[in-house]
Amino acid sequence: MRNRARLLAPLLAVGLITACSGGGGSASTQAASPGSAAATGGGGQGGGSFPRNETLYTSGTQWGPPANWNPLREWDYATGTKGLVYETLFLYDPNADEFSPWLAESGDWTSDKEYTLKLRQGVTWSDGKPFTADDVVFTFELGKMETVPYHPLWTWLKSAEAVDEHTVKFTFSVANYQEWANHLYSRAIVPKHLWEGRSEDEVMNGANEKPVGTGPYDYQTHDQDRMVWVKRDGWWATKALNKDVKPKYIVDIVNSSNEVAMGLLLQKNLDLSTNFLPGIANLIKGNFGIETYYSEPPYMLSANTAWMWLNTKKKPMDDATFRKAVAYSIDTKKIVEGVYGNLVKASNPTGLLPQWEKYVDQNVVGQLGFSYDPDKAKSLLAEAGYKDRNGDGLVESPSGAKISLKLIVPAGWTDWMEAARVIAAGAKAVGIDVQADFPDYNALVDARNAGKFDLVINNDKQLSNSPWSYYDYIFRLPVQKLQTTTNYGRYENKEAWELTQQLDQVKSDDVEGMKGITSQLQKILLEDMPVIPLWYNGLWSQTTNSVWKNWPSNEAGKPKHAPTVWRNWLEMGGVLMLTELQPAAG
Secondary structure: OOOOOOOOOOOOHHHHHHHHOOOOOOHHHOOOOOOOHHHHOOOHHHOOOOOHHHEEEEEOOOOOOOOOOOOOOOOOOOOOHHHHHEOOOEEEEOOOOEEEEOOEEEEEEEEOOEEEEEEOOOOEOOOOOEOOHHHHHHHHHHHHOOOOOOHHHHHOEEEEEEEEOOEEEEEEOOOOHHHHHHHHHHOOOOOHHHHOOOOHHHHHHOOOOOOOOOOOEEEEEEEOOEEEEEEOOOOHHHHHOOOOOOOOEEEEEOOOOHHHHHHHHHOOOOOEEOOOOOOHHHHHHOOOOEEOOOOOOOOOOEEEEEEEEEOOOOOOOOOHHHHHHHHHOOOHHHHHHHHOOOOOEEOOOOOOOHHHHHHOOHHHHHHHOOOOOHHHHHHHHHHOOOEOOOOOOOOEOOOOOEOOEEEEOOOOOHHHHHHHHHHHHHHHHOOOOEEEEOOOHHHHHHHHHHOOOOEEEEOOOEOOOOOHHHHHHHHOOOOOOOOOOOOOOOOOOHHHHHHHHHHHOOOOOOHHHHHHHHHHHHHHHHHHOOEEEEEEEEOOOEEEOOOEEOOOOOOOOOOOOOOOOOOOOHHHOHHHHHHHOEEOOO
16 A cells, blocks of 8 residues: 555646746646536536535545445545544554554553453444444454454454453463554454454455444545545544544545646645645745645655665675665765655665654664765775676676666656666666666566565555564565565565564563664664665645644644544544644634
8 A cells, every 4th residue: 555645747837837927727727616516526426515614625645536435445445434434442643652542541451461452431333333342352353354454463362352341351472562552543443233244355345335433524425536524423532532523524536637736726625635746845935825744844744764675585686785885876865855856855874764763773873874975885896896897887796797777666656766767877876787667556566576676666664653663564574475565675684583573572662672672673774784765755745724724733833643634644643633623714
């Protein structure tokens, strides 16, 4: 799943020209008004208009018509399915590194391998049925089905038991504290009375067209170009926590092109765009009524790290010195400034996101960290026997074999394509023949997963509650025939994997214990360089204040929640953003 949504055209030339000339008649920015047929679906299932002052228009997650409302399909459900309809036991605030009880009232480790959950009383499903411990047990036990994404949980979870209507006891064979904390805010709880009896195929592949959840919104309607949610009465958090979502309707627009998205934003017909919009910095500086979380670069919060994976099963990528030379050849600053216009930040050498800065061992980084240094890259290559034997400016391997590598990124991902060209140019400047190559996305995924690649950029792993998730992504063993979610470089280091497992078993409030292990993992990463961190992709988010105000911002007195409706981020603050919004006219 790719939360790092992006628009495909390389520049916003039409949108920016129109904006700079004060608006007007470019066809690319002739966006439909929210109340018109074009903006509301124009008949069919999505017909009818919505009062503009009660409606929040969003865009940036969906790249095709809404096709399912199944919260277990975390990569393609209709935006809002989890977070607006189905809810999680806790919320997690990645900026403050804090958990907040949500459907759960509390949760505690009652022994080393036993976790007891107390649920809120008075919570009901949108069909009026009570929410109970049986629903929680049932949801977790769905993971016993092999195709359910959280099936691996059951290799170390022994049992989930409803002690009474509002108490659940989980017993583990191994207490993976970091991973369990992730499950507590990631798992959408579904109603047993509606889901029991479904086959495994229906559980995972069913569209679930009539979603019934505990959250603040109900399904209203959908069409080819949008998903519409309507606020429901009786949401438990209004009484229990004095929280109330402000928009009556949320209309999430399916992405089409960057010109259309920019036009909607400029004409104030879109309130929240979570698209990657190159050139947005020019509008932030102008008087266009468009705002971002920060008013200065990088404008956005960080959401994930872009990494370059090297296939360690192929020569010369099996050589740690060669991998380090590649790292020193990359001019990340040129990517940050030239490709992104400072909409992203260069990564720390460890790859850990800014929200995880407290886990970065500065001594290790000082000793082993790298930065753009072509002379250092050339020196490393020479010392390891990589020489230009035929005078073409490119080195051969110590055995004399020719080196010719391809760096692949998906065709149409224009920012990554430009970044790949920068990386290839930097490599050639130090004598390494790297060519940027742009296969179809599905072909790239097949090659990446099967290990049939040289170099590939990837940023699947998002910000989470623990850097454990990044080290699991980098070091997971054993290497399988197909590597579909982790360790694409097929790097095998038993010590690193054992340390990653040890990190998982450190209690999540033991920060010093976590630091001790992450320091060792950073040392291995920087000594062996199996994967090269490049830059931090932003939590793309652009807002307008014409209809709604009090958006999250780093300004004093403003909410600090995640300003997004990306899949899997509503439970990381997005839903709280909706409770803090205020009508602009109020």
